[in-house]
Amino acid sequence: MASVTLKDVRKAFGSTPVVHGVSVEILDGEFAVLVGPSGCGKSTLLRMIAGLEEITGGAIEIGGRVVNDVLPKERDIAMVFQNYALYPHMTVADNMGFSLKLAKRPRQEIEDRVREAAKILGLTEYLERYPRQLSGGQRQRVAMGRAIVRNPQVFLFDEPLSNLDAKLRVQMRTEIKELHQRLKTTSIYVTHDQIEAMTMADKIVVMNAGRVEQIGAPLELYDDPANLFVAGFIGSPAMNFLPGRVVANGAGLAVELGGGVRVAAPRVQAPLAPGREVTVGVRPEHFAVSAQGVPAEVIVVEPTGADTQIFCNLAGVEVSAVVRERHAFRPGEAIRLAPQLAYLFDPGNGARIR
Amino acid sequence: MERLLHSRNFLGLVFMVPAGVLLLLFLTYPLGLGVWLGFTDAKVGRTGAWVGLENYQFLLGDSVARLALFNTLFYTVVASVLKFVLGLWLALLLNKHLPFKAFLRAVVLLPFIVPTALSAIAFWWLYDAQFSVLSWVLTRLGWIDRYIDFLGDPWNARWSVVAANVWRGVPFIAITLLAGLQTISPSLYEAAAIDGATPWQQFWNVTLPLLTPIIAVVMTFSVLFTFTDFQLIYVLTRGGPLNATHLMATLAFQRAIPGGALGEGSALAVAMVPFLLAAILFSYFGLQRRKWQQGGTDA
Incomplete structure (x- = not known):
């Protein structure tokens, strides 16, 4: 586990700046949610933390180490994608064990860790299936299983629930929160849904147009909004x-x-x-x-x-x-x-x- | 009559008749005639009499026919492997973010667009013993001191026609594989990168397995087209020198039409069918449908 610190992080695509200097400190074991409307730069920020996007300016530290120029695989992070990004030609077990296989862990260890993660997520009976044969919620769990198996320093979630129907979303929300309480791994979660942010986060980072509007605990933001944007964004129905x-x-x-x-x-x-x-x-x-x-x-x-x-x-x-x-x-x-x-x-x- | 016109099955049959007639006329009849001729001693100007397997027995002992079989297999295997490797490489290159991407993709398709007879003539010039540009460039560079006899030496000729075939066949494979590559979600590569896969491991564990279905289809077609190739050889070498580049298709034509031995030529052409069937069955059972592709929510 590790803290994640962003210091004046900037991103520009060509000459178009999309993230204008974001500074956030996420403590060890914290569940932080980046929330904001579409196009506010929250996913870009997450992808920069993951190492999938280059950082134009500033510094990102994971566990006290600056990772600006570190490859994704060496950042010790795991990511859950919006579309799950499961390998369609691999079974659930192979999907979950792929990172360990690449890391050349012994076969027995891979199997044990996959089984354990599957047990936590209730996937034990689906281990031999292919992603195609699973429902949306099950695929979502496999994607999380793939992250858990790694036992990384930080979990990154990129709008993981947005492809699920409303009922399942509420259920998975609770499951992810329970999972975090159990594993206590530092997590960074991106969503545009302020209810998800309010219900899951220890710390919410409200973003708008590439800037941080306010950082705080859910109820702090609700009780004490810093500006019109946060006041209007947090709370439902809106202020x-x-x-x-x-x-x-x-x-x-x-x-x-x-x-x-x-x-x-x-x-x-x-x-x-x-x-x-x-x-x-x-x-x-x-x-x-x-x-x-x-x-x-x-x-x-x-x-x-x-x-x-x-x-x-x-x-x-x-x-x-x-x-x-x-x-x-x-x-x-x-x-x-x-x-x-x-x-x-x-x-x-x-x-x-x- | 009224009821008949409202019957789904009857109407279905009626609507299939035009297609059925066309198939019978232009597919079944020539194929059937070819098979039939293979069992006769028909010559140009003489209806043949049934001779059973005599033609096939003769061809089995005919050294030229056996050489043609070897040439065809060599041509097909070598050209297909080269086309696959080059096509995949090109497809991977074109799938990257390159400047002038659309233009490059169009350029790659060019050899596919030019009529084969035309490109064969161009190659004929390239391979000409006296005027070859290739030889000229190589001598100018000082790499060789004599012009290469591309089409005059048996093995030179074999490699030369293979090269021409590869040049012509690569675009089809590259563009088809490129289409396949574009169906692979970029997030799979990102997931693999986070999982710790190097670019080579990503290719091996993500790209290649997800591309197998389309590889199976495109390579089946490529093998079929290469095995039955005729135009390129006919324009470039007419089977020479010393029958070194005669394929089964060109030899069958030569025996049947200029040679007049319709029965023998037909038998030679029919002899290609088992090879083609084997190629199709191999791809159908061995490669095409993977378990992970099959739909359904229950295993």
């Missing part, structure tokens, strides 16, 4: 953003939204002068239906059983609210929503106003 202006309200301050609607300004350290343009962020689950709230007009109500999601027009913006109690509002009905917790952002640079 609502309402443009407004700071105004004096008696002794305190308020934010005036569109149509003269006023909400109390969240308490922040930074000086807030009346007249300043701000963006108010409220998570759907932080709205409450309450007589003290601000007026809103119902658009659609979606009951899910456990809770109720209400889409409505609040001060000219479509917002969503998720409440525990059940409501049978009709479209067009006037209700009042009270934000229980709100964040302020600078609409110019997107930074949080703390």
Whole structure:
């Protein structure tokens, strides 16, 4: 096992830079998730850690050793690919044992280690099958088995669950997490799915357009987003953003939204002068239906059983609210929503106003 | 009648008739006639009488026919092996990221596009005893002091026609194998690289096994075409010198048409069939379908 440190890592394809200086420290045994929208450079970053892409600038250290110019096979890493990349002409056992065979380990040792990995993953009865004869979930497990057998310093996962159906994805998510708790191998996991990131990670690295937006534990990111991007990306349904202006309200301050609607300004350290343009962020689950709230007009109500999601027009913006109690509002009905917790952002640079 | 026209089977038969007639007319009839002629003593201008296996017995003892068999096997084996090695090498090269990739691929196909008779004539000039460019270049370089008699010496001639055949056959193999290479997912190579495979091990453990099905198909075709080759030899050497380059196909033609011995020529041509069948069966059973290719979710 080993820590992985990225120091100002850069990547350019030709003259097009795609990763603009990423610095991350992943501790020994940590499960780190790189998350971000498509094209944000997260997969490229992972492939640079694996040694499949050259590093344009900066340094990558695995276990304290700079590996910039080290071949993939000498980095002591194992990778699970999005399409599994199983060798179609080899049985499950041969697929899992291939790296050991190349390393010229004794036949008996290969067999033992493959059997052990197969037992962990519930693949014992499939060892003699070919990948073609397996279901998607089983192939996924074989791909993980191939990584486990190596007993590497670091596991790399490149969107490993994106080819599975929704139900299986949830199941495999739990399995991967269990596996990590059992093996405690440093893992770096790439996904565009923030729920996967939230549920699996010890540490989340949120990336956007080749830059790191924020690094932190899942709940830190949820509770304390650094900027508009992270606030909007983490959490489901996504946070609502309402443009407004700071105004004096008696002794305190308020934010005036569109149509003269006023909400109390969240308490922040930074000086807030009346007249300043701000963006108010409220998570759907932080709205409450309450007589003290601000007026809103119902658009659609979606009951899910456990809770109720209400889409409505609040001060000219479509917002969503998720409440525990059940409501049978009709479209067009006037209700009042009270934000229980709100964040302020600078609409110019997107930074949080703390 | 109404019911008949709505019957799937009847309509199926009706629609197959044109194809069936064409096959009978242009495939079965000539083949059948050839086989039949092989058992007769037909000559040009004389319907033959049944002579049983006499033609075959004669050919078995005929030193020229035996030489033609040897030439054909030599030609097929050597040319096929060379075409495979060169074709695979070219395909691997073209599969890399090269500048002007599309242009290079088009250039590689050229020998395949040019009509064989035409390229054979070009080779004829290249191999000419007096005007050969090859000899000229080699003498200029000072590597040889006499012009090579490419087509005048039996072994020179054999190697020369093999070279021409290889030149003509490589593009087909290279382009087909290139198509096969492109179906191999790049992530397999990445997985292999992480698993610790050197480029050579990647070729041996990933590329080659995944390419076997297409190799089987393309080499079967190549062997069949080479074994039955006629044009190249006929233009370049007409079987000479001293029958050193006579293949079964050219000899059969020579015996049957200019020589007039239709029966004997046919027997010689028919004698090729068992070899061709053997090649097809070998590739069919030995190489083509692997267990890992077969579908189904249960073993």
